[in-house]
Amino acid sequence: MHRWVALAVGLFVFLVSLTGAALVFENQIDRVLNSRLFYVKPQGERLPLQQLLERVRSTYPENRVTSVRLAEGAGLSYQFQLSKRITVYVEPYTGQILGTRSMEQWEVGLARRLHLLHTRLMAGQTGERIVGVISFLTAFLVVTGLILWWPACILTFRRRGSWKRWNSDAHYALGFYTAPIALVMAVSGVIIAFGDFADPLIDRLNAEPPPARPTRVASTSNDRPISLDEASRIARETLPGAALVLLAFPEGARPIVAQMKYPEDRTPAGRSRVFLNPYSGELLLVESARQAGLGTQLHNLKRSLHTGDIFGWPTRILYLIASLILALLWVTGMFMWWPAFRARRKNRLAQRATVRETIGERGH
Template sequence: MKKIIGWLHLWLGLASGLVVLVVALTGSLLVFEKELEPLLSPRFHYVEAPAGEARPLSMDLLARKVLQRHQPYRLYDIDIEEAPDRSVIFTLQKSKDDRLAVAVNQYTGQIIQTVDEERRFFHVVLDLHRYLCMGTAGKVITGISCSIFLVLVLTGLVLWWPRRNSRRQRLRIKWNASWKRLNWDLHAVLGFYMHIILFLIALTGLTWSYQWMNNLIFYAFDGKPAVKITPPVATPATGHHYAYMDRMLATTDSILAYRGPVRIRFAEKPGQAVTVSRQNRDAAISNVTSFLYFREGSGQLVKTRLYEAESRGMKARRVVYPIHTGSLLGWPTKILALIASLIAASLPVTGLYIWLHRKKKTSRQKVHRQDRSPLLRKDSVSFPAGI
């Protein structure tokens, strides 16, 4: 049985190794996306907050400035961070594949910088992580590779399982050993210590690859499949209320009175409400978000969807993302996810070296056996005189 499992572990690892390497490395970057992105583009994300109690300009005024500069784009969403020294990010859309990210100084109305959303660093990293920059075909490949990785974690655990007299050897890395032994320890021992975290990351990753996995969460907690949530119907007001976005933000601050960033998502289809969401950074876990729906043009509240009122299935589904990214409990789980991702990226490399070394060793043994064969050794053969 162990031979069969070893054969399965080897060939599945060789088949998926390159994809696992790419997905794990990009995943390690995405763990700290929120922290790294402002550091990589400080001019885009930061502004000089004025001294005293200076208030930001009207959001409606900022939106008009942005749209006047970038016609014929339309508003897609607006991201508003809670820190006073952060810029407001407007995302504009002309088509599905043509979006602009515009950073605006909310105190002066100055448009700081405009970039192509598709070329932003972490957008490319995410595209590589989920789709290998290959669209639907890439999604299929990463989904299959993620499924294979789950099998590799389980088969690797079976192959690692020690006998009674070798438990200590399987639980520690012998740093002063030969490179061959050290490589094996880095593959087997590190893989063992991180196997639970790696299994959870891979398992939750399947939620974005397969709809049945997403439905399985809702079946387990709600007894029914996931229901697609769309903004409620709310015909836009004909005569726009002055500063209706400011009205929406004031209502959001009143109802969702906790710390956290706000996102305004505009309707993609005619007749739908504008969605305003706020993530609760005071919550014990990450990704606790509530949603409010407003009538475009007037800022009239149409519907509320508070986190407390969500079904058990939806709450469980919300936990999937922070488990996958390691943001569930903040920095401690993020650091664990980063270490696990880097170890996952190393496994195809160390595993390949183990296979190549064994293949080379097998070839040498085969040649050695042939050299020792009586039919091939001169001194074992009786030649006639004179030859």
């Protein structure tokens, strides 16, 4: 079963593993390839958010600005999202517009294509389901591989012996050491791919359902929205210790949403939210990752468990190595299977030849 499943989906596992290894550096790849948009030289204090917003509005008056993503570090730009699916990159110290990138340009970038190839095989929702099945079968290969490893308990490569022996030892030993991380990646991949089925089950682990998020607020024609700096101040005071990642300010009487990130939250956008009345600054709802129910905590963990972000760079490097080894296991497995396949095929042909000769002799 281990052999035939590996032969059936091994090439897909190889592809998903290699792209997964590359995606450990997804953000870094995108930034390096678009360095003029992302990297800036730190110089003093950053300008107020509202001032940067007005600069973007005056530069692109035909567009409505819908959100701003703050920089993760001192040497990175701010990203203002426009209503026409365009991102404007701004130097936060001087307000200089570094450039723009449309959603279409982002979609064809290398980092995004690697992401879509890994998660959906470039085939939309159907591809995501296929990747989910591949993840499930990868988990099956890990478990059956451990069962096959157990009798011999091979932990190292033998220095002496043929290349076949060395290849076999490598397959068993590397598979054993990689198994825990590979199993976590595979199971979390199944949960993510089949979220329509898994998420409602995880939600049931909450003691009570989370409160509904506000979508509208009362307003009058005289109401003026608060500044982004005021919204930023309220959000930071509401969740002290959490960094502000993004401010979304939809059009009309809709709440401002501040996405917040605690130090222990390794996901890029953070898992905490603060909803504000855009005119009064009143708190409408607070979603703190530190006070979330069990089900919500599992939702928050599944991505970082899958990507290796769970404990930062140490686990990301481990996941990188594990992904590369998973791809290598397909190669070593093929080298184990092919000589045996050729030998069996040769024996079957020889047996058939012997049978034909025997039949021929009896005929004479």
